[in-house]
Amino acid sequence: VDGLHLRAGNSLARTMQIHGNTDYMRPLAGDRTPIPIPAAVPRLGREDPISDEVWALLVDAKGGPTRPHVLWFDECYDEALYRSDSAVAAATSCDLLVVVGTSGAAALPFHMAAAAWKKGAAIIDINGADNPFADHARDRAKDGRGLWLQGSASRWVPALCERLLAR
Structure with a gap:
């Protein structure tokens, strides 16, 4: 939800923000x-108060109230807002699923990994902690098509990209 994929240069067309984006x-x-979200809205800390001036910017074109463009825990996935069906379809048709830094607590990412695993895709999980995605990666490792890289994204993603691009 942090928009980092887009700031790193990925396009909206190639990025499925299944939990939304806090920049919207x-x-x-x-x-x-x-x-x-208007550029005039400052980034605030969790405890920072929101001024009346900032609240006035957080409205739609008709002056109506808005909410963050994120999926709350009590809400359902939705293709129109989050491209959730597209994400599952991509996982179902991929040859390699790379999972980076997620706990596996949310249903859709777990479903995507299970779909990729069932289809026979290779799975690489980069994570500091053991998680359900690591289980899928270790299972795939038995036939040489899986890997759990324990550690940070900053440690493993550049090395993985270099290795994949060299192939």
């Missing part, structure tokens, strides 16, 4: 199309 908001009613 959307109207509470009517059209649910995400709206970029």
Whole structure:
């Protein structure tokens, strides 16, 4: 939800933000199309108060209230907002699934990994802690098509990219 994939240069077309993006908001009613949060809205810390001036910027084109463009825990995945069906389809048709830094606590990512595993895709999991994705990767490692790289993304992603691009 942090928009890092887009800031790193990925396009919206190639990025499935299945839990939303905190750089966007959307109207509470009517059209649910995400709206970029205005540049004039400062990044605030968790405990920082929101001024009346900032609240005035956090409205839709008709002046109506908005909410962050994120999937709350009590909400359902939705193709139109989160490209959830597209994400599952991509996982179902991939040859290699690379999972980086997620716990596996949310249903859709876990379902995606299970779909890729069932299809026979190779699985690489990069994570500091053991998790369900690591289980899939270790299972694939039995036939040389899986790997759990324990550690940080900053440690393993550059090395993995270099290795994959060299092939």
